[in-house]
Amino acid sequence: MLALAACAEGEAPAPSPPAAATPAADSPVRRGAAVAREHCALCHQIAPDRPPAVEAAAPSFMEIANLPGRSREYLREFATQSHIVETVGEPKPEMPTVHLTPEDREDVIAYVLAFQRDPATGRMRAVDLEPFE
Numbered sequence: 001m002l003a004l005a006a007c008a009e010g011e012a013p014a015p016s017p018p019a020a021a022t023p024a025a026d027s028p029v030r031r032g033a034a035v036a037r038e039h040c041a042l043c044h045q046i047a048p049d050r051p052p053a054v055e056a057a058a059p060s061f062m063e064i065a066n067l068p069g070r071s072r073e074y075l076r077e078f079a080t081q082s083h084i085v086e087t088v089g090e091p092k093p094e095m096p097t098v099h100l101t102p103e104d105r106e107d108v109i110a111y112v113l114a115f116q117r118d119p120a121t122g123r124m125r126a127v128d129l130e131p132f133e
Helices: 001-009 029-040 061-066 073-077 102-113
Strands: none
Touching: 029 102, 061 102, 073 102
16 A cells, blocks of 8 residues: 555656765666655655655655664665554554565665765765675
8 A cells, every 4th residue: 555655646757866976877776766766755755855755754765874783784684574664553554665676675775875974074975886796
């Protein structure tokens, strides 16, 4: 149901990756942005200039990327487990991570990590993440 509601949002253009990242047209970051727009934007803020479609307690991708310990491995582990959404109505729904293919999941992880900031400078890293092998 959540996945269908996300699609009802319309066909707005995919959000651009962070300004510091300049990924190629078919990079994991760009593909992840498109997947996030389709599957995640209902509840999560997926870009600084794009609020979620509904008010939800889901953290923004910028928050997720910059919490301590957030790495590709952590996000991969998190994304492959079921999570109950604790703050949205009754019955408590599961976060719909099962709708993503493994490839889409890796692309979304690359997109989230593109928002990480360097702790020393506070600037976004200018690194385009390579696909996971």
